[in-house]
Amino acid sequence: MNRYAALAIAMEASEGKRILVITEKAEAIRAAVDEFAELPDVLMGGARIRLANGAERIDFPGGGSILFRPARGSVRGYAAHTVFLDAGVDHTLTVARRQDLAGTLHTTGGDIIRA
Numbered sequence: 001m002n003r004y005a006a007l008a009i010a011m012e013a014s015e016g017k018r019i020l021v022i023t024e025k026a027e028a029i030r031a032a033v034d035e036f037a038e039l040p041d042v043l044m045g046g047a048r049i050r051l052a053n054g055a056e057r058i059d060f061p062g063g064g065s066i067l068f069r070p071a072r073g074s075v076r077g078y079a080a081h082t083v084f085l086d087a088g089v090d091h092t093l094t095v096a097r098r099q100d101l102a103g104t105l106h107t108t109g110g111d112i113i114r115a
Helices: 003-014 027-037 095-103
Strands: 018-023 048-050 057-059 065-070 082-085 111-114
Touching: 003 018, 003 027, 003 065, 003 082, 018 027, 027 048, 027 065
Parallel strands: 018 065, 018 082, 082 111
Antiparallel strands: 048 057, 057 065
């Protein structure tokens, strides 16, 4: 993830949107979260960053959130306005996995964005 993607995602989440960020591997999640931690406080506005292994997320005061999952991790039970596929993820997804990700958008009618 780069800082420009992090900036756009944080702007959406600060407006109350739920964003699901899919990284190629679990090891890439920490680097992605670090991109958000480096954004200006004005944008992050009191957001809480959780770094628990396997439950990495950022919660914004307005109800928005950013949830991080590896390409092979579970997204069961999560509804998102946007799914962001980080660089290198798109070519690794199976048809079944794409359907799982699309299912997170079912109730919101959101989009899948590719890096």
